[in-house]
Amino acid sequence: MRVIIMGCGRRGSALAAMLDSEGHDVTVLDIDAAAFSFLPDSFGGTEIVANGTDVDSLRRAGIEQADAFVSTTRGDNRNVMAAQMAKHIFNVSRVITLVHDPIREEMYRSLGLRTVSPTRIVAQSLKEALLAEESMPEPSLSRGEAPQGGNEG
Amino acid sequence: MIVGGGKIGYFLARQLLEDQHEVLIVEQNAEKAAQIAEDMGEIVMIGDGCEAATMERAGMGRADMAIALTGDDEDNLVVCQVAKHKFNVPHTIARINNPKNERIFKMLGIDATISSTGVILAHIEQELPSHPMIPLMTLKGGGLEIVEVKIPPDAQVVGKPVKSILLPQKSLITLIIGADGQARLPTGDTLIQAGDEIVAVTMLDSEDALRSALTGMPAPQRY
Numbered sequence: 001m002r003v004i005i006m007g008c009g010r011r012g013s014a015l016a017a018m019l020d021s022e023g024h025d026v027t028v029l030d031i032d033a034a035a036f037s038f039l040p041d042s043f044g045g046t047e048i049v050a051n052g053t054d055v056d057s058l059r060r061a062g063i064e065q066a067d068a069f070v071s072t073t074r075g076d077n078r079n080v081m082a083a084q085m086a087k088h089i090f091n092v093s094r095v096i097t098l099v100h101d102p103i104r105e106e107m108y109r110s111l112g113l114r115t116v117s118p119t120r121i122v123a124q125s126l127k128e129a130l131l132a133e134e135s136m137p138e139p140s141l142s143r144g145e146a147p148q149g150g151n152e153g
Numbered sequence: 154m155i156v157g158g159g160k161i162g163y164f165l166a167r168q169l170l171e172d173q174h175e176v177l178i179v180e181q182n183a184e185k186a187a188q189i190a191e192d193m194g195e196i197v198m199i200g201d202g203c204e205a206a207t208m209e210r211a212g213m214g215r216a217d218m219a220i221a222l223t224g225d226d227e228d229n230l231v232v233c234q235v236a237k238h239k240f241n242v243p244h245t246i247a248r249i250n251n252p253k254n255e256r257i258f259k260m261l262g263i264d265a266t267i268s269s270t271g272v273i274l275a276h277i278e279q280e281l282p283s284h285p286m287i288p289l290m291t292l293k294g295g296g297l298e299i300v301e302v303k304i305p306p307d308a309q310v311v312g313k314p315v316k317s318i319l320l321p322q323k324s325l326i327t328l329i330i331g332a333d334g335q336a337r338l339p340t341g342d343t344l345i346q347a348g349d350e351i352v353a354v355t356m357l358d359s360e361d362a363l364r365s366a367l368t369g370m371p372a373p374q375r376y
Contacts, residue, residue: 053226053227053254054251054253055253055254055256055257056253075227076203076231077203077225077227077228077230077231078227080227080230080231080234081226081227081230081231081257082227084230084257084261085257088257088260088261089256089257089260101204101205103204103205103206103239104203104205104231104235107205107234107235107238107239110238111234111238
């Protein structure tokens with residue numbers, strides 16, 4: 001699969017590295033060349049310093065041949081604009097965008113964008129972790145005992 | 154409702170107030186907001202105009218028109234989309250900085266876009282004979298526009314009657330301005346001459362087809 005990833009922060013670079021190691025053809029865009037240092041040395045994809053909300057830059061990144069586009073920057077507005085360009089101008093078949101603000105996420109989802117909300121996901125996992133913690137017994141260390149899973153067995 | 158209290162927002166608000174409209178400016182920068190309040194009264198709210206919550210507080214649901222004037226195209230797009238889809242604002246207008254963004258804004262249903270870069274570019278193009286087609290005006294609804302095409306001396310249509318030209322669908326030649334500056338209303342038998350400026354109504358997506366039908370030139374590289 002040929003994938004373009006906009007934004008090479010922690011999330012974008014992690015996704016890029018994962019897809020690259022699984023053999024996909026990955027191109028990463030970022031407006032800051034320093035961001036590419038998040039990528040592992042083994043990364044074999046393409047890095048382009050470009051603004052993903054500009055049609056010329058998207059074309060330069062090869063969006064006309066891409067199978068998928070993912071926007072992962074911290075800016076919701078940049079993300080949804082680039083995603084809508086990929087979807088409506090370049091007819092990329094798989095377009096996914098991060099939207100941090102849950103209200104905007106809901107609206108863009110209803111407009112037909114495939115959205116992922118880190119805010120919602122993180123809040124959900126924090127809640128699950130918290131509730132799981134609650135149902136567990138007190139950690140033994142707090143009572144001054146030896147750590148569990150020692151050599152007794 | 155104006156989002157963005159920079160120079161354009163400031164002078165636009167002043168003009169609109171003079172014309173007796175009810176205006177509210179949403180501006181993020183407290184200093185700018187204070188300046189506006191000092192000059193024009195309590196017509197300004199401090200906040201991020203891209204946040205639905207801010208729009209709610211500002212009363213976006215009652216607005217007849219949302220005008221997004223920030224310096225960032227992506228913010229202007231989102232302001233208009235949220236105003237339109239979440240608050241059912243009937244008219245949305247966006248300032249755009251990159252003229253190539255006009256297309257995506259139109260596709261996404263923003264009612265009007267204003268690009269100062271585009272306006273200056275259009276003026277330059279009007280002075281340059283190398284650009285054979287100039288979009289003059291976009292007509293409301295239906296994706297129609299009025300364009301002007303200059304007939305180059307070597308075009309195939311030179312010396313031929315209007316009725317012999319194979320125009321794209323829903324395109325119509327409405328006026329011919331001769332090289333001498335005389336305008337004539339064309340009939341099917343009117344002959345096209347080199348240097349004629351043809352004013353035509355066409356569909357936005359038939360622009361290129363119309364250009365090549367009249368000039369025989371391929372479309373320039375577009376976005």
